[in-house]
Amino acid sequence: MAPKRVLAIVLAGGEGKRLMPLTADRAKPAVPFGGAYRLIDFALSNLVNSGYRRIVVLTQYKSHSLDRHISETWRLTPLLQNYVASVPAQQRVGKSWFLGSANAIYQSLNLIHDDQPDIVVVVGADHVYRMDFDQMVQSHIESGAKATVAAVRQPLSMANQFGVIETDPSNPGRISAFVEKPPTTPGLPDDPDQFLASMGNYVFDSDALVEALKRDAERLDTKHDMGGDIVPYFVERGEAGVYDFTRNEIPGSTERDRTYWRDVGTIDSFYEAHMDLISPLPVFNLYNAKWPIYTRQFVSPPAKFVRGVGGSVGSALDSIVASGVVVTGGSVEGSVLSHDVRVNAGARVLDSVVMDGCVIGEGAVLNRVILxxxxxxxxxxxxxLDVRLDKRRGFQVTDSGITVLSKGQIVPEPDED
Ligand code: ADQ
Incomplete structure (x- = not known):
């Protein structure tokens, strides 16, 4: 069988309200992650490692740093017609910006017409995982479905955050029902505490997708959403298949790692995903060179750990520390430090996530903080250390007690508290 021509579309226009203040002036896919990456690097690395070289990224909300990251980092070889192209909302159809994720693709149909793919792979941009999309495409082709939805089991309590997939036991490869973010849902027959969630990654026969998007665009009663409207369209017609993410094989990955998938849509899940990176036996392993996660290379010197005044030891344990970091007589434990952070004498950084360019002054203490x-x-x-004090100083604190400071937020001197 001749190889199918694949176009990949990355949906990167989401606002990420639940990740505030990290999304105050950047799109969610551009949020820094893991000391050196931006969230979109996971989706793009997965696509490139899957062998796809024609990738468009649909952006909309506060896309400046996202566009810059894509153009500076993800330049493929135009000579071979390889590209990662960032496409902003352009009001190509009518006067509105993208209304929903399906409308974003509808307004960009010219990209599909230009590329003439057989298959369109559509992926979200805000999850941490490794996935070989080519395995999903092969399964899609073999199943004869017109649309295939990637699926992963999730705890019942999270049904209201995901598309819920039901399959018919007599035909487990087909989706019999799909409900976007229902308040509750019954558990699976073999595991009553879990349901089958859509990962927001789809494979479509190109012609069928174009037809579905055109029909959706004519309707006034839809939200023009991929999960809410386009997937149900294929389900109603009996044309939607499901791809079980546990089939995902990744070279060099452990069993645990190859099925790791984390939606980092909230501050708490963003924080937990960082903690998954630094556990001594990592739940998600960044160090698998057979399926690299690519990102922008920084020109900063290697990290440095030295004694501070009075001989205090500069150290980091159970942590990830990016280049350009200098720890001078401070201690870092259970934390992720991005480029060019300074930790000064006697300072302690515990179970925290610290982004580029932060300076932790002498004797300062951070505990379960995102800077x-x-x-x-x-x-x-x-x-x-004191949630009430943090709130009084205008810092955001999550229900589970993670304190988050926005870009460049001023921290009062201790005697001003
Ligand atoms: P959500 O993530 O809540 O659920 P949505 O907000 O549409 O759905 O975001 C999906 C992707 O599309 C994200 O990568 C986002 O950045 C992007 N996006 C959103 N609006 C966009 C727009 N106007 N233009 C361009 N890109 C846009 C979805 C599915 C669920 C599924 C979860 C998995 O709808 O069924 O369970 O993803 O996380």
């Missing part, structure tokens, strides 16, 4: 870029923590200040 967005360029936050200066004055000497002796503490963050994350």
């Amino acid at each position: 967005d870029k360029n936050v200066i923590v004055p000497p002796g200040a503490t963050i994350g």
Whole structure:
């Protein structure tokens, strides 16, 4: 059989309201992750490692840093017609910006007409995982479905955050019902505590997708959403298949790692996904060179750990530390530090996520904190030790007690508290 021509579309226009303040001035897919990456690097690395070289990224909301990251990092070889192209909302059809994820693709149908693919792979841009999309495409072709939805089991309590997939036991490869974010759902026959969630990754026969998008665009009663409207369209016609993510084989991956999938849509899940990276036996292993996660290379020197004044030891344990970091007599434990962070004498950084350019002053303490870029923590200040104090100082604190500071947010001197 002749190889199918595949176009990959990455949906990267989401606003990411639940990730505020990290999405205050950047799109969710551009949120920094894991000390060196941006969230979109996972989707793009997966596509490139799957062998796909024609990739369009649909952007919309506060897309400046996302566009810059894509153009600086993801330049493929145009000579071979390889590209990762960032496509902003352009009001190509009518006067509205993208209404929903399906409308984003509908308004960009010219890309499909230009590329003439047989198959369109559509993926979200805000999850942490490794996935070989080519295995899903092969399964799609073999099944004869017109649309295939990637699926992963999730705890019942999360049904209201995902598309819920039901299959018919007599034909388990087909989706018999699909409901987008229902308040509750029954559990699976073999596991009553879990349901089958859509991962927001789809494979379509190109012609069938174009037809579905055109029909959806004519309707006034839909939200023009991939999960809410396009998947149900294929389900109603009996043309939607399901791809079980546990079939995903990744070279060099452990059993646990190859089926790891984390939706980092909230501050708590964003924080937990960081903790998954640094556990000594990592739940998600960044160090698998057979399926690399690519990102922008920084020109900063290697990280450095030295004694501080009075001989205090500079150290990091159970942590990830990016290049350009200098720990001078401070201690870092259970944390992820991005490029060019400074940790000064006697400072302690515990179970925290610290982004580029932050400075932790002498004797300061961070505990279960996320610092967005360029936050200066004055000497002796503490963050994350007293939730009420944190709230009084205008810091955001999640229900589970993670304190988050926005880009460059001012931390008062300890005597101003
Ligand atoms: P959500 O993630 O809640 O659920 P949505 O907000 O549409 O759905 O985001 C999906 C992807 O599309 C994200 O990558 C987002 O950045 C992007 N996106 C959203 N609006 C866009 C727009 N106007 N233009 C371009 N891109 C846009 C979806 C599915 C569920 C599934 C979960 C899995 O709808 O069925 O369970 O993903 O996380």
